[in-house]
Amino acid sequence: MEPAVKDPFEHLPEVPDLRGQITIEEIRPFYSGPYSCVYRGKYEKDGQTVSLALAFVS
Numbered sequence: 001m002e003p004a005v006k007d008p009f010e011h012l013p014e015v016p017d018l019r020g021q022i023t024i025e026e027i028r029p030f031y032s033g034p035y036s037c038v039y040r041g042k043y044e045k046d047g048q049t050v051s052l053a054l055a056f057v058s
Contacts, residue, residue: 021045024054 022043029037030053039054 018043022052022054 022041025040025042029039031038036055036057039056041052041054043050043052
């Protein structure tokens with residue numbers, strides 16, 4: 001018997017574990033609003049570094 005509600009995310013691939021590869025550069029957020037904060041960060045893998053924005057939604 002099938003479940004009554006299907007998982008809407010079952011078709012998505014597994015999320016990679018990025019621990020140790022992403023760092024937040026500053027303690028204070030670059031932007032802070034009523035529903036989110038955005039921080040500047042860096043992603044490092046295989047000797048390459050990319051600047052990025054990390055958004056935390058509340």
